[in-house]
Amino acid sequence: MAESARRRGGNRPDDRRSADQLFDRxxxxxxxxxxxxxxxxxxxxxxxxxxxxxxxxxxxxxxxxxxxxxxxxxxxxxxxxxxxxxxxxxxxxxxxxxxxxxxxxxxxxxxxSGKTADLTQSEVLVLMCIGYFQPITRAELSSFFGKEISRDFIGHLRGAGLIASGPRSPTPGAPYTYVTTKEFLLEFGLDTLRDLPDFEALEDAGLLSKEKLLAGDIMPDFSSHHYNAEVEIED
Missing domain, CATH: 1.10.10.10 (Winged helix-like DNA-binding domain superfamily/Winged helix DNA-binding domain)
Known part of the structure; x- marks a missing residue:
């Protein structure tokens, strides 16, 4: 009987389509x-x-x-x-x-809630840079800011789920690059990366200071962060 029932219908694609059609859209x-x-x-x-x-x-x-x-x-x-x-x-x-x-x-x-990341101005600025220029390597980030951005610093952002590893860079040594994640969009209430604000908007929100950035004192601790990030960090 069971075999006959399977021959008569069972889980055929036509049956699945019929079940789907029962929902009146x-x-x-x-x-x-x-x-x-x-x-x-x-x-x-x-x-x-x-x-x-x-x-x-x-x-x-x-x-x-x-x-x-x-x-x-x-x-x-x-x-x-x-x-x-x-x-x-x-x-x-x-x-x-x-x-x-x-x-x-x-x-x-x-x-x-434990979900929203507690970000410093330094971290916001690095995330903004990754958002605009991804995929980007740690060395490129360090060159951009003129200060070393440590593995621990990157590890903290990865541990928060805000960035992830991107494709290998075509530069010598093929270092890892970093890209932002869906969690990054959720954290900052963005629909897509096209919605990233400019420096003026971040200044208005009190998150960044262009004067401090130009003076070089907005990010004094890139290489001195020591986070217990439970993730594997690539160079």
């Missing part, structure tokens, strides 16, 4: 306004339930082919305008994030 039986509202609810629920940013391809699985995901997101964000959280485009997808104005209240209630 198009919602043609609903009037336009109700259909749009249901798509909004599906998208918001999916993003709310996800631990990582939800990309366009994933959202396309739960709405009709004629649905504009961008317009749908715009309508959801409009409804969230008065709420303490928003739907933010970050790391190639969308994610629910609380508004910065409530950061102090959240920390007072639950403390730090």
């Amino acid at each position: 198009e919602l043609d039986h609903l009037p336009p306004e109700a259909r749009w509202r249901e798509w909004m609810h599906r998208v918001e629920a999916t993003i709310f339930a996800a631990s990582e940013p939800v990309d366009r391809e994933m959202l396309a699985r739960i709405v009709g082919k004629s649905c504009s995901i961008d317009l749908l997101i715009d309508d959801i964000r409009e409804e969230l305008r008065g709420r303490p959280y928003d739907l933010v485009s970050v790391a190639g997808g969308w994610k629910h994030l609380t508004r910065p104005a409530y950061a102090d209240a959240i920390r007072a209630a639950v403390g730090g």
Whole structure:
């Protein structure tokens, strides 16, 4: 009997496609306004339930082919305008994030999440440099800043998940290069690397000082950091 059942159907690709078609994406039986509202609810629920940013391809699985995901997101964000959280485009997808104005209240209630990196000005500047010029070697970073950037310093950034090893450099010795990660985008609330701010924006945020950079005293400790980074560091 079991063999007969397998011959009659079982796990054939056609059966999987039929099961997939049981989920009604198009919602043609609903009037336009109700259909749009249901798509909004599906998208918001999916993003709310996800631990990582939800990309366009994933959202396309739960709405009709004629649905504009961008317009749908715009309508959801409009409804969230008065709420303490928003739907933010970050790391190639969308994610629910609380508004910065409530950061102090959240920390007072639950403390730090342990996820946000505690970065110094030196680390922010090195990350910015890697973001702009990746893939880049440690020697190139040291040359750029005129001071040695130690393996421990790089190890701390890698241990935080903000950078990773890139391809080998074509220069003599084929040293490792470094690139930023998806965690880097999440940490700084960026959708893509094209959203990286310029020096003026970082100065306005109080993260960097161009005067200190030009004076050479913004990064006095590149070679003196001693972190217990539990990662293997390549030169």
